[in-house]
Amino acid sequence: MKIKNILVSQPKPSSDKSPYYELEKKYGVHINFRPFIKVEGIDVKDFRHQRVDILAHTAIVFTARTAVDHFFRLCEETRVGIPETMKYFCVSEVVALYLQKYIQYRKRKIFFPTSNKTEDLMALIYKHPHEKYLLSISDANKDDFDAMFASKNINFTKSVMYRTVSNDFTPEEGFDYDMLVFFSPNGIASLQKNFPNFEQGEIAIATLGKTTAQAVKDAGLRLDIEAPTPQAPSITAAIEAYLKESNKKK
Numbered sequence: 001m002k003i004k005n006i007l008v009s010q011p012k013p014s015s016d017k018s019p020y021y022e023l024e025k026k027y028g029v030h031i032n033f034r035p036f037i038k039v040e041g042i043d044v045k046d047f048r049h050q051r052v053d054i055l056a057h058t059a060i061v062f063t064a065r066t067a068v069d070h071f072f073r074l075c076e077e078t079r080v081g082i083p084e085t086m087k088y089f090c091v092s093e094v095v096a097l098y099l100q101k102y103i104q105y106r107k108r109k110i111f112f113p114t115s116n117k118t119e120d121l122m123a124l125i126y127k128h129p130h131e132k133y134l135l136s137i138s139d140a141n142k143d144d145f146d147a148m149f150a151s152k153n154i155n156f157t158k159s160v161m162y163r164t165v166s167n168d169f170t171p172e173e174g175f176d177y178d179m180l181v182f183f184s185p186n187g188i189a190s191l192q193k194n195f196p197n198f199e200q201g202e203i204a205i206a207t208l209g210k211t212t213a214q215a216v217k218d219a220g221l222r223l224d225i226e227a228p229t230p231q232a233p234s235i236t237a238a239i240e241a242y243l244k245e246s247n248k249k250k
Contacts, residue, residue, distance in 0.1 A: 001246075004029060005176060005179075006030070006177060006181065007179070009035055009036040009180070012033040019236040026240075027240075027243045027247075029243070035167050036191060036194075037164050039138070041070045041073055042074075042163060044074065047078070052134070052157060054082075054134060055083075057132045059089055059131040059132065059133045060133070060134050066162060067138075067162070068099060068136070074161055084107060084108065085109075087110075087128070088111070089111045089112070089121060091116060091117075092112055092116040095112065118145075122145075125154065126152055129152055132156075133156040136161045138161075141160070164184075166189070166190040169195075177203065179203065179225075180205050180206070181205075181207075181208075181235065181239070182206070182216070184209070184212055185211055185215035187212070188216055188219050189215070200221050206226070206239055207226055207235075224242065225241075226238065
C-alpha cells in the first residue's frame with residue numbers, strides 16, 4: 001500500500017530543519033503531529049496524601065524537565081521554600097540547565113553525567129551516599145531506581161508529581177492514516193482506549209524503543225518498523241528505509 005498520511009504521536013517539531021519535513025519533501029507524504037498522551041500535574045491534595053516532606057531531604061533527583069516543572073510547581077502551591085543547600089542530581093546537562101528557570105544556577109550544587117545515562121547518574125549519586133534523596137517521578141515510573149538505591153543502602157523517597165494520561169481524540173478529528181508512529185507503551189494504550197475497535201489492516205506501525213515495540217506485540221498488533229537498529233539508528237531513518245522499500249514494490 002502506498003503511504004500517503006503518517007501520524008507521529010509527538011508534538012510538532014519546533015525547528016523547520018526536522019528530518020520529518022525532509023521525509024515529506026522527499027517522498028511526497030503528509031505527516032501530522034498529534035500526541036496520543038499528555039502530562040498532567042497531580043494536585044496538592046493528592047501530593048499531600050503521599051505524606052512526603054520535601055524539606056526532610058537534602059537532594060532532589062530529576063530525570064526530565066517535566067519533573068523539574070512539577071516539583072517547583074508543588075513547592076509553590078504548598079508554600080515550601082527550597083534552601084540554597086539543597087543538592088540537585090540530573091540525568092543530563094539539558095535537565096540541569098533547565099533548573100535556571102527556577103533557581104540561581106551558579107549558587108547551587110548541581111550534578112549531572114555527561115552520558116545522559118541513568119547508570120552514570122547513579123554513579124554520581126553513589127559518591128554522595130549520605131544524602132537523603134527525593135525523586136520527582138511520574139505515575140508511569142517502573143521502579144527502575146529502587147534496586148539501584150537499595151544496593152548501596154541509600155536513603156531515598158519517590159514522589160509522584162505528575163501523571164501520563166491519554167490525550168483523547170474528539171469526534172471531529174479524523175483518523176485516516178497509512179502509518180502510525182509511537183514512542184511509548186502509553187501511546188499504544190491510548191490508541192486502544194480511543195479506538196477500542198481498531199483494526200490494523202494495512203496500516204503500518206512504527207515504534208522507537210524496545211518497550212514500545214513489545215507493547216505493540218502485546219496488544220496483538222503487527223510491528224512493521226522498529227528503531228533503533230544498526231541499519232536505522234533513528235525513527236526517521238527507519239521510516240525512510242520503509243518508504244524506500246515500499247516504493248520499490250510499485
